[in-house]
Amino acid sequence: MNWITRFLPGLPTFLHYQRADFRFDCVAGLSVAAVALPVGIAYAEIAGVPAVYGIYSAFIPLLIYAFFGSSRQLIVGPDAATCLMVASALAPLASGNPQRYMELMISITLITGVFNIIFGLCRFGFMANFLSHPILVGYLNGVALIVLVGQLPKLFGYKAEAGDFFGKLLEFSQKIDTIHLPTLILGIVAIILLFALKRWASQLPAALIVAVLSIITVEVFQLHAHGVAVLGTVPSGFPTLHLPSFDPERFKILVQHAASIALISFTSGVLTAKSFASRNRYSIDANQEMIAFGACNIVSGLMQGFPVTGADSRTAVNSAMGGRTRLAGIIAAGAMILFLLFFTSPLASLPNAALAAIIIVSSIGLFDFPSLRELYAASRRELSFSLVTTAAVLYFDVLPAVFFAILLTLLWMLLAASRPHDAVLGRVPGISGYHNIKDFPNAVTFPGLLLYRFDSSILFFNVEYFKERILKEIAASPTPLEWVVVDAAPINAIDITALHHLRDLIEELNGRGITLRFARVKQSLWTFFSSSWVASQFQLKKRVRYNTLTSAVEAFKQRKQENNSE
Incomplete structure (x- = not known):
C-alpha cells in the first residue's frame, strides 16, 4: 500500500x-x-x-x-x-x-x-x-503581450494576415479603418463587464456570465x-x-x-x-x-x-x-x-x-505589473534581465525565447557568482567573533594581519576576482602585511583551475614576504587539499589551516613575538 x-x-x-x-x-x-x-x-x-x-x-x-x-x-x-x-x-x-x-x-x-x-x-x-523569478516574469509578460495582440483582429473584426508580434501591431494600425463596429462594441462591453465582475463580484464566474450574456445578445x-x-x-x-x-x-x-x-x-x-x-x-x-x-x-x-x-x-x-x-x-x-x-x-x-475579450482580460492578468514594480524598487539589474527576456519573447517568438531565457538565467548566475560579496574582518568591542569592518567602523584590525572572507566557492570564473580582491586589500593596508588569513567557512568547493591560480597567488605573496593561511576550512574541502597531488603542488605544511579565526590570530601574534625576540 x-x-x-x-x-x-x-x-x-x-x-x-x-x-x-x-x-x-x-x-x-x-x-x-x-x-x-x-x-x-x-x-x-x-x-x-x-x-x-x-x-x-x-x-x-x-x-x-x-x-x-x-x-x-x-x-x-x-x-x-x-x-x-x-x-x-x-x-x-x-x-x-x-x-x-x-x-x-x-x-x-x-x-x-x-x-x-x-x-x-x-x-x-x-x-x-532553474528559471529565476525575474526571468520567468519577463517570459510570461512577453507571452501576455503576444496573446493580447493576437486577439485584436477578433476584437475589432478584421481579417488577420500577419504572423509575428510586430507585424500584427503594424497590421492593426493599417486596418484600424476597416473595423466591424458591432463586433467591437460587443467585445468592449464584454471586457468592461469582465473587469467589473472581477472588481465588484469576484466570487462570481465572470467568464461564464459574459459568455452566456454574449450568446443571448447574439x-x-x-x-x-x-x-x-x-x-x-x-x-x-x-x-x-x-x-x-x-x-x-x-x-x-x-x-x-x-x-x-x-x-x-x-x-x-x-x-x-x-x-x-x-x-x-x-x-x-x-x-x-x-x-x-x-x-x-x-x-x-x-x-x-x-x-x-x-x-x-x-x-x-x-x-x-x-x-x-x-x-x-x-x-x-x-x-x-x-x-x-x-x-x-x-x-x-x-x-x-467575447472569446477575445476573455483571452484579453486573462492576458492582462498574466502580465505581472506588481513584480515589475518590486524589481524596480529592489534591483534594477534584475529588472533589466526581466525586460530583456520580454523583448526576446516578442522578437524571437515564444519557443526560441525559452532557450534565450535559460541562457540569460545562466548568465545572471555567473555574473552573481563571479563577483561575490567579500569582507575584511576585525574584532568589534562587545561582540563576539569577527565582523565586516565596513559594517562596524569601530572594528579593530591587527597590524600586519589581514583577515579576509570570500563568500563563495572559488571556481574558474571567479578565482581572478578572488586574487584581485586580496591583492587590492593588501595594497590598501595602512601597515605592511605579514600574514593573510582567509576565512574559508563560506567556501564549499575549489576546482582545478582555481587551484592553479591559488598556487600562483601563494608564490606571489611569498615573494613579497607574506604568508597565506586558511581558517575554518570544511573537512570535505580539506580532504581534497590534503590529497597527495594537491599537497605537493601547494607544498602544504601542517599549520596551513586553523580551526578558528581566533586560533589563526593567536598563531600570528605568537609568530610575531618570536620574530621580535630574535
Missing part, C-alpha cells in the same frame, strides 16, 4: 474521505467548472484547435491529477503560455493542414508528458528553480446575420482514444519543442502549487508534480487534448471557494462532462469577440 500511495498520493484522500469536506469541495468544484469551461474554449483558440478540444483539455487532466498530484488545491488545465507555445511550434509544421495539425498536437502533448515523467523519475524537480439581436463572427457548432459527446501517426521527419523537431513546453509549464505550474500549499500550511513534492503533469499530458494527448499545467486563476477560485481536497477537481471535471454531453448546442452562437 505504501508503494502505491507513493506514486498515487491522492489515493488516501478518497479512501479516507471526510464527509464534512464534501459541501466545500462541491461548491468549489462547480465554481471551478464555471470558470474552466469558457477559459478552456478560449485557450483552444490560442492553441489553434477547435473549441471542443479546449473542453477536453480542461476536464480530462483534472481526473488524472486528483490521484497523481501532491497538491490539494491545484487545478490543472490549459494556460496561455503552453497554448501559445503549442501554436508556435505546430503552425509551421502543419502547413495549413488541419488534420496534420491535430496529429502533431496529440504527438507533442504525449512527448511533453513523457518528458515530464522522465524528469520526475530522475528527480529533476529542482528544475522548477440570439436576441441576430448579430450573426449582421457580420458578427460566432464560434459555430461544437460537437457533443465524450472524446475517443486516438493514437497519432508517427512522422519521423518531424519527430526531432517535436521533441525539441516538447522539452521547452515541459520546462515552462512545469516551472509555472509548480510555483502555483507551492504558493497555495504554503497558504494552506502543507508542502508539495516537486518531483511528484512532474510525474503528475506527465500523466495528465499523456492521457490528455491520448484523448485529443493539448498540454496542460497548473492554472493559477482556476486554482485561486478553488481555494477561495473553500476547496479542501482533490475531490473538488473531480467534481469540476464531472460538471464539464455533463455540459459536453448535453449542453454544447448554445455554444454555436458564442461570439468570437
Whole structure:
C-alpha cells in the first residue's frame, strides 16, 4: 500500500474521505467548472484547435491529477503560455493542414508528458528553480503581450494576415479603418463587464456570465446575420482514444519543442502549487508534480487534448471557494462532462469577440505589473534581465525565447557568482567573533594581519576576482602585511583551475614576504587539499589551516613575538 500511495498520493484522500469536506469541495468544484469551461474554449483558440478540444483539455487532466498530484488545491488545465507555445511550434509544421495539425498536437502533448515523467523519475524537480523569478516574469509578460495582440483582429473584426508580434501591431494600425463596429462594441462591453465582475463580484464566474450574456445578445439581436463572427457548432459527446501517426521527419523537431513546453509549464505550474500549499500550511513534492503533469499530458494527448499545467486563476477560485481536497477537481471535471454531453448546442452562437475579450482580460492578468514594480524598487539589474527576456519573447517568438531565457538565467548566475560579496574582518568591542569592518567602523584590525572572507566557492570564473580582491586589500593596508588569513567557512568547493591560480597567488605573496593561511576550512574541502597531488603542488605544511579565526590570530601574534625576540 505504501508503494502505491507513493506514486498515487491522492489515493488516501478518497479512501479516507471526510464527509464534512464534501459541501466545500462541491461548491468549489462547480465554481471551478464555471470558470474552466469558457477559459478552456478560449485557450483552444490560442492553441489553434477547435473549441471542443479546449473542453477536453480542461476536464480530462483534472481526473488524472486528483490521484497523481501532491497538491490539494491545484487545478490543472490549459494556460496561455503552453497554448501559445503549442501554436508556435505546430503552425509551421502543419502547413495549413488541419488534420496534420491535430496529429502533431496529440504527438507533442504525449512527448511533453513523457518528458515530464522522465524528469520526475530522475528527480529533476529542482528544475522548477532553474528559471529565476525575474526571468520567468519577463517570459510570461512577453507571452501576455503576444496573446493580447493576437486577439485584436477578433476584437475589432478584421481579417488577420500577419504572423509575428510586430507585424500584427503594424497590421492593426493599417486596418484600424476597416473595423466591424458591432463586433467591437460587443467585445468592449464584454471586457468592461469582465473587469467589473472581477472588481465588484469576484466570487462570481465572470467568464461564464459574459459568455452566456454574449450568446443571448447574439440570439436576441441576430448579430450573426449582421457580420458578427460566432464560434459555430461544437460537437457533443465524450472524446475517443486516438493514437497519432508517427512522422519521423518531424519527430526531432517535436521533441525539441516538447522539452521547452515541459520546462515552462512545469516551472509555472509548480510555483502555483507551492504558493497555495504554503497558504494552506502543507508542502508539495516537486518531483511528484512532474510525474503528475506527465500523466495528465499523456492521457490528455491520448484523448485529443493539448498540454496542460497548473492554472493559477482556476486554482485561486478553488481555494477561495473553500476547496479542501482533490475531490473538488473531480467534481469540476464531472460538471464539464455533463455540459459536453448535453449542453454544447448554445455554444454555436458564442461570439468570437467575447472569446477575445476573455483571452484579453486573462492576458492582462498574466502580465505581472506588481513584480515589475518590486524589481524596480529592489534591483534594477534584475529588472533589466526581466525586460530583456520580454523583448526576446516578442522578437524571437515564444519557443526560441525559452532557450534565450535559460541562457540569460545562466548568465545572471555567473555574473552573481563571479563577483561575490567579500569582507575584511576585525574584532568589534562587545561582540563576539569577527565582523565586516565596513559594517562596524569601530572594528579593530591587527597590524600586519589581514583577515579576509570570500563568500563563495572559488571556481574558474571567479578565482581572478578572488586574487584581485586580496591583492587590492593588501595594497590598501595602512601597515605592511605579514600574514593573510582567509576565512574559508563560506567556501564549499575549489576546482582545478582555481587551484592553479591559488598556487600562483601563494608564490606571489611569498615573494613579497607574506604568508597565506586558511581558517575554518570544511573537512570535505580539506580532504581534497590534503590529497597527495594537491599537497605537493601547494607544498602544504601542517599549520596551513586553523580551526578558528581566533586560533589563526593567536598563531600570528605568537609568530610575531618570536620574530621580535630574535
